[in-house]
Amino acid sequence: MNTILTYYERVCQVVILSFNTNPGSLNINTGYGYAGYHMVTSMQELGHKIPFRFPKAKVQLNFSQPQFFDLNKDQYQIGYMPWESTQLQEGWLEAFNECDEVWATSPWVKQVYEKCGVTPPIHVYEHGIENIWQPIKRYRKDGPLRFLHVGEPAPRKSGQMTFEAFVDVFGNDPDYRLTIKSYKYNTIRVYNKYNNIIDSTLTNTYNNISIIPEEVSTSQMVGIFNSHHCLIYPSWGEGFGFIPLQALASGMPVICTEEWAPYKKFLGPLALKSQYVNSPWQHPHPGLMVEPSYEDLCNLLRKTADEYNTLADYYYEQAAEVGKAYDWLQLTDNAFSRLKEKF
Numbered sequence: 400m401n402t403i404l405t406y407y408e409r410v411c412q413v414v415i416l417s418f419n420t421n422p423g424s425l426n427i428n429t430g431y432g433y434a435g436y437h438m439v440t441s442m443q444e445l446g447h448k449i450p451f452r453f454p455k456a457k458v459q460l461n462f463s464q465p466q467f468f469d470l471n472k473d474q475y476q477i478g479y480m481p482w483e484s485t486q487l488q489e490g491w492l493e494a495f496n497e498c499d500e501v502w503a504t505s506p507w508v509k510q511v512y513e514k515c516g517v518t519p520p521i522h523v524y525e526h527g528i529e530n531i532w533q534p535i536k537r538y539r540k541d542g543p544l545r546f547l548h549v550g551e552p553a554p555r556k557s558g559q560m561t562f563e564a565f566v567d568v569f570g571n572d573p574d575y576r577l578t579i580k581s582y583k584y585n586t587i588r589v590y591n592k593y594n595n596i597i598d599s600t601l602t603n604t605y606n607n608i609s610i611i612p613e614e615v616s617t618s619q620m621v622g623i624f625n626s627h628h629c630l631i632y633p634s635w636g637e638g639f640g641f642i643p644l645q646a647l648a649s650g651m652p653v654i655c656t657e658e659w660a661p662y663k664k665f666l667g668p669l670a671l672k673s674q675y676v677n678s679p680w681q682h683p684h685p686g687l688m689v690e691p692s693y694e695d696l697c698n699l700l701r702k703t704a705d706e707y708n709t710l711a712d713y714y715y716e717q718a719a720e721v722g723k724a725y726d727w728l729q730l731t732d733n734a735f736s737r738l739k740e741k742f
Contacts, residue, residue: 414738415448417459417474421467428582428614430481430641434526435462441527441731457742465494475499479524481638482508483555484678486686487515495519504639505661524734525661526639527727531617534650534718535625537711543576543607544704547627549642551581554680555635557691562587562601562608564693568700571605575704579610580623624649628711629703632656633671633691636684644725650718652710654699658689665721667713669699
């Protein structure tokens with residue numbers, strides 16, 4: 400069997416790569432599952448063979464947290480993980496350093512790995528965008544300006560900050576609306592001056608805020624994006640950050656933390672300022688994270704309201720370039736070109 404695989408690889412220039420991940424990360428409604436699915440399908444579309452945990456393959460890609468790496472010494476091992484803070488969890492560095500090479504999901508993540516002491520060669524393989532995310536022309540003439548936040552209930556995605564900044568700037572004004580797309584449930588609350596919860600639904604207090612907790616398909620999510628004017632994404636850290644990229648590819652103005660973003664050159668005039676602080680969530684995310692500026696977020700919300708049509712033109716005009724820069728097939732082909740030469 401090994402002889403057949405070697406011959407097939409040599410003659411057809413096809414990479415046969417074993418794909419290993421945590422079974423819990425196969426749900427395409429999660430970031431890991433979504434990324435893994437599109438990595439594998441793009442590899443297959445390029446003609447490569449991607450069996451799951453196949454010990455006879457020369458190369459194995461471990462796309463998971465390091466405790467789930469399956470480091471078979473008879474294979475060339477690649478460790479590949481997105482990450483969101485400046486330190487690694489206990490035991491991860493040792494697992495990375497047992498790999499033959501490490502892949503990072505962004506230049507920011509690569510820098511974190513280098514500073515943490517990862518010694519194998521580190522290469523950046525950014526994620527991509529599907530063709531379903533196409534630019535549409537947005538224009539505000541009549542009706543409310545509709546803002547969208549996606550990311551609840553993950554606290555690092557700052558749903559509470561988004562809600563509070565929106566309320567501080569627009570209050571209950573029906574000319575401005577906020578939709579919160581959560582994953583099953585929502586943790587944002589309305590507090591009184593004594594820090595007591597007075598509304599856990601938000602909608603009892605604010606008529607211009609709505610929540611979508613249901614799971615939706617990718618095509619339904621595209622429809623949600625296309626019915627809104629601006630995405631608000633003040634995240635403390637992302638291993639990559641699909642949601643802002645999808646919005647940018649659709650031509651939507653995006654308020655997004657600039658520091659960690661691999662696509663920061665496309666964030667333009669709505670790039671959100673931040674500063675490094677101790678992570679509020681040291682158990683899952685040790686070290687430092689980037690705290691989005693609340694003041695700057697409020698200023699950018701006002702800017703969006705005051706200059707919307709100009710901003711909409713700016714983001715629409717660059718959207719096709721975003722799609723081209725983050726084409727899944729091209730990014731995957733670039734990542735695999737080295738492996739084809741090596742094996």
